[in-house]
Amino acid sequence: MTDVAVQPAPVRRTPYLARWAATPFHIGCAALIAAYLVAFLIVPVASVVFVAFWDGSGFTLVNFADFFRTSIMIESAWNSIYVGLMTVALASAIAVPLAYFTVRFRFRGAAIIQTLGVVPLVMPPFVGAVAMQLVFGKNGSINLLLMDAFGFRIPFMDGLNGVIFVEALHYFPFILLNLSASLANIDSAMEESAQNLGASGWRLFSRIVFPLALPGYVAGAALVFAKVFDDLATPLLLNVTNMLAPQAYLRVTSVGIADPMGYVISTILVVLSVMAVWLSLLALKNREFATQQRGGGGLSKREISRGERIAAYGFILAALFLALSPHIGILLLSVGTIWSFSVLPDGFTLAHYTTIFREAGGFMSNTILYCAIAALIDVVLGAMIAYLAMRTRLPGRHLLDQIAMAAVAVPGLVLGIGILRTYFPVDLPFGAGSLATFWLMLAIAYSVRRLPYALRSCSAALQQLHQSLEEAAENLGASKSTTLMRIVVPLMAGGILAGFVTSFATAAVELSATLLLVTRDANAPLSYGIYVYMQSPAGRGPGAALGVVAVVVVAIATWLSFRVAERDRAKRTRSGMAI
Amino acid sequence: MSGVEIERVSFGYGGAPILDDVSLNVAKGEFFAFLGPSGSGKTTLLRLVAGFGMPSSGTIRVGARDVTLVPPWKRNVGMVFQSYALWPHMTVEANVAFGLEQRGLPRAEIGGKVRRGLELVGLSQLAERRPAQLSGGQQQRVALARTLVVEPEVLLLDEPLSNLDAKLRVEMRHEISALQRKLGLTTIYVTHDQEEANSVADRIAVLDGGRIQQVGTPVELYDRPANRFVATFLGTANILEGHVTGRQFQSGGISIPDIDRADGPAAMAFRPQDAQIAPPDGPGFGGTIARREFLGGTIRYSIAAGTHMIVVDVPHHRNASALEIGTPVSVMIEPARFVTLAG
Numbered sequence: 001m002t003d004v005a006v007q008p009a010p011v012r013r014t015p016y017l018a019r020w021a022a023t024p025f026h027i028g029c030a031a032l033i034a035a036y037l038v039a040f041l042i043v044p045v046a047s048v049v050f051v052a053f054w055d056g057s058g059f060t061l062v063n064f065a066d067f068f069r070t071s072i073m074i075e076s077a078w079n080s081i082y083v084g085l086m087t088v089a090l091a092s093a094i095a096v097p098l099a100y101f102t103v104r105f106r107f108r109g110a111a112i113i114q115t116l117g118v119v120p121l122v123m124p125p126f127v128g129a130v131a132m133q134l135v136f137g138k139n140g141s142i143n144l145l146l147m148d149a150f151g152f153r154i155p156f157m158d159g160l161n162g163v164i165f166v167e168a169l170h171y172f173p174f175i176l177l178n179l180s181a182s183l184a185n186i187d188s189a190m191e192e193s194a195q196n197l198g199a200s201g202w203r204l205f206s207r208i209v210f211p212l213a214l215p216g217y218v219a220g221a222a223l224v225f226a227k228v229f230d231d232l233a234t235p236l237l238l239n240v241t242n243m244l245a246p247q248a249y250l251r252v253t254s255v256g257i258a259d260p261m262g263y264v265i266s267t268i269l270v271v272l273s274v275m276a277v278w279l280s281l282l283a284l285k286n287r288e289f290a291t292q293q294r295g296g297g298g299l300s301k302r303e304i305s306r307g308e309r310i311a312a313y314g315f316i317l318a319a320l321f322l323a324l325s326p327h328i329g330i331l332l333l334s335v336g337t338i339w340s341f342s343v344l345p346d347g348f349t350l351a352h353y354t355t356i357f358r359e360a361g362g363f364m365s366n367t368i369l370y371c372a373i374a375a376l377i378d379v380v381l382g383a384m385i386a387y388l389a390m391r392t393r394l395p396g397r398h399l400l401d402q403i404a405m406a407a408v409a410v411p412g413l414v415l416g417i418g419i420l421r422t423y424f425p426v427d428l429p430f431g432a433g434s435l436a437t438f439w440l441m442l443a444i445a446y447s448v449r450r451l452p453y454a455l456r457s458c459s460a461a462l463q464q465l466h467q468s469l470e471e472a473a474e475n476l477g478a479s480k481s482t483t484l485m486r487i488v489v490p491l492m493a494g495g496i497l498a499g500f501v502t503s504f505a506t507a508a509v510e511l512s513a514t515l516l517l518v519t520r521d522a523n524a525p526l527s528y529g530i531y532v533y534m535q536s537p538a539g540r541g542p543g544a545a546l547g548v549v550a551v552v553v554v555a556i557a558t559w560l561s562f563r564v565a566e567r568d569r570a571k572r573t574r575s576g577m578a579i
Numbered sequence: 580m581s582g583v584e585i586e587r588v589s590f591g592y593g594g595a596p597i598l599d600d601v602s603l604n605v606a607k608g609e610f611f612a613f614l615g616p617s618g619s620g621k622t623t624l625l626r627l628v629a630g631f632g633m634p635s636s637g638t639i640r641v642g643a644r645d646v647t648l649v650p651p652w653k654r655n656v657g658m659v660f661q662s663y664a665l666w667p668h669m670t671v672e673a674n675v676a677f678g679l680e681q682r683g684l685p686r687a688e689i690g691g692k693v694r695r696g697l698e699l700v701g702l703s704q705l706a707e708r709r710p711a712q713l714s715g716g717q718q719q720r721v722a723l724a725r726t727l728v729v730e731p732e733v734l735l736l737d738e739p740l741s742n743l744d745a746k747l748r749v750e751m752r753h754e755i756s757a758l759q760r761k762l763g764l765t766t767i768y769v770t771h772d773q774e775e776a777n778s779v780a781d782r783i784a785v786l787d788g789g790r791i792q793q794v795g796t797p798v799e800l801y802d803r804p805a806n807r808f809v810a811t812f813l814g815t816a817n818i819l820e821g822h823v824t825g826r827q828f829q830s831g832g833i834s835i836p837d838i839d840r841a842d843g844p845a846a847m848a849f850r851p852q853d854a855q856i857a858p859p860d861g862p863g864f865g866g867t868i869a870r871r872e873f874l875g876g877t878i879r880y881s882i883a884a885g886t887h888m889i890v891v892d893v894p895h896h897r898n899a900s901a902l903e904i905g906t907p908v909s910v911m912i913e914p915a916r917f918v919t920l921a922g
Contacts, residue, residue: 475651479652
């Protein structure tokens with residue numbers, strides 16, 4: 001209306017809490033989460049970076065100058081970069097054709113390819129590394145067969161090659177999954193409109209399909225690079241020490257916790273890891289932009305000819321064999337008597353399993369205890385952060401979310417060194433030793449490392465929960481806390497459970513931080529046990545048996561979390577509402 | 580049951596306000612509609628009445644009670660959400676019982692009220708179902724029952740029919756309207772569909788750009804639009820902007836005599852069915868048929884007259900002959916059919 005306002009409208013200050021849509025309880029939760037993240041993520045990582053630039057009295061670049069003057073460091077840096085890039089290249093050679101097959105062709109192999117996607121989740125590379133020596137090493141099964149048949153060997157596992165090979169086989173699914181998702185999200189109308197305008201074949205691929213799929217590829221490749229860069233245990237088990245992560249570990253464990261070189265390397269690891277993760281996120285952000293049209297349905301699929309089918313199946317089976325070879329390898333190793341200079345073990349036995357059930361029960365119960373605590377912390381923090389970020393307007397809520405997610409870019413090794421540095425001087429009461437090596441610290445380190453997984457799961461669950469479901473409850477007289485208990489938590493339960501299982505499963509196979517924080521075998525978890533067993537030839541059998549146990553546990557957990565997530569999604573989509 | 584008073588309410592922190600100094604009175608028992616295009620602020624205003632968000636200034640009263648700072652769960656205004664917001668993890672019965680449980684009613688009483696609520700919307704047989712097993716129209720009814728059983732002081736409906744197909748929409752609109760009359764409940768209905776608002780509401784507030792453009796009965800709004808926005812948002816209108824000099828209105832080559840208005844700039848509007856087409860050189864102003872659209876009951880002619888394109892509807896009946904494009908005609912309007920627009 002155009003009537004002239006005679007008096008100014010009555011101004012009423014909205015109370016702060018109302019404007020933030022937060023209660024004192026919310027603010028308390030936010031403070032608690034912030035304290036936890038500061039104590040166990042920010043301070044440890046910051047202390048690592050701080051020491052790298054500290055000469056005892058002030059800022060210095062001397063430590064970095066030392067780094068660049070030491071030939072072993074320069075060599076390690078180049079080796080790490082080389083291994084990272086070559087792993088991405090080899091992983092791409094496996095993953096790109098597989099992704100293309102699944103989205104472009106209609107055939108049954110697609111299901112197998114999807115299954116491959118979980119390989120890196122179920123078994124970390126270090127578990128299979130030793131077994132891979134026996135399958136692909138100089139005197140391993142494959143080379144012995146090659147030598148017999150053709151008279152030559154392929155140096156799959158020599159030096160850096162071994163690291164590249166093992167890492168690529170474990171991590172190619174990251175590229176496969178991201179790239180297939182990207183390809184599947186391309187609106188078929190985009191391809192069809194290009195065809196309608198006269199584009200086909202190479203031009204269609206290079207101008208339309210490739211640019212739209214590129215972000216997914218970059219995201220996956222950057223993740224692979226970051227993972228390989230951070231991996232400590234695989235090079236160590238393959239006796240490769242001239243890379244950055246093993247160097248940092250060796251400096252800290254042999255020269256001592258005061259040696260600055262370990263911190264310099266850690267700082268470099270953090271910077272590179274953050275850059276890789278940032279690149280990956282950036283690429284994914286663009287992907288959303290590129291495929292924001294809804295109901296794309298992916299590229300048009302076509303039937304393949306007989307010849308193509310044979311070639312595709314051949315490739316898929318080869319990839320499947322390669323991807324499963326570490327698993328087959330440790331399985332054979334775990335039931336073999338002696339396996340040396342032969343294609344298969346000399347004989348088979350279950351003795352290794354009886355050994356581990358006699359000796360290694362402590363590892364298993366420790367893993368279950370630590371990982372359950374870590375996963376519990378993760379889902380509680382994850383659900384709270386997700387709720388604060390999405391349902392309140394509390395200042396700093398997004399910062400909280402971002403810091404928690406940033407843990408994904410912190411290498412386990414760096415977190416381990418940081419926790420040692422920060423909490424080693426803190427003594428527990430009653431002579432229980434240092435806080436840094438107290439067993440609970442392992443659970444805490446795991447929880448910080450895996451918080452992003454649980455947080456993502458909780459956020460996704462809350463995002464799918466349309467806010468009107470909560471508003472309807474409030475409208476009918478339910479307070480914020482009643483709404484939380486009766487509406488939000490029951491509807492998020494699937495996501496929370498999936499987050500718990502994912503955190504649990506991935507924490508069970510974490511080794512980098514573990515290696516630094518475990519001081520006594522009695523406190524050690526399963527992953528540490530595998531590592532220790534695998535180091536001696538006599539321990540390989542039991543180590544492999546432990547590995548098999550770990551894989552089975554993690555596989556069951558992963559399968560469960562997929563089931564939960566699937567059922568949850570099915571429940572929602574059946575509702576046919578915009579919820 | 581109570582009325583709703585909205586007094587000088589503004590909303591939005593920083594930037595352009597979403598609601599700008601809105602005042603409204605909804606009478607007790609009235610069926611009131613907020614009508615406007617998307618982004619007009621109508622849903623925001625409804626949500627403020629329910630307590631979702633706080634006005635940056637102004638007061639909202641339900642009955643005599645100032646509820647501006649009262650949280651949603653203490654307001655007792657029932658809202659039916661656009662998405663229905665039925666909880667997928669509860670049965671229909673549990674959904675409907677929820678509000679009664681929050682009010683701490685004894686179990687037996689809750690059972691009876693839920694049964695009567697579901698009877699009211701004709702869904703007694705579906706009490707054990709989950710929302711996912713219901714059709715869109717059934718979900719809508721459950722949402723309605725869930726809100727009605729708590730006997731709210733005011734019923735708020737946010738685009739309640741937008742997720743239904745066209746036929747069901749008309750059916751539900753009659754049903755809602757009948758239910759409201761039966762219960763005599765003060766109701767605010769948000770919609771962007773003028774036909775829907777016209778058919779159900781006693782009075783309508785037309786919103787645009789966060790401001791109220793006009794409040795009135797459907798007929799008042801149609802016949803006497805206050806401004807250009809209302810005139811064009813509710814139906815089609817010919818709007819002529821020009822000058823009045825000595826009872827003669829001039830605009831872009833059109834001249835209309837006998838206008839009862841002081842000299843000065845003016846905007847005049849008339850509906851397509853309020854004009855008549857006559858042979859050229861008759862009374863009125865001259866023009867040429869430029870376009871013809873057959874709409875069934877009427878034929879809509881666009882007539883080029885001066886710099887204007889005037890739209891005129893002529894009733895159609897069988898065997899009536901239509902005018903060809905290019906035919907010169909004259910357009911005649913009774914002075915009483917003109918509306919003068921503000922602004």
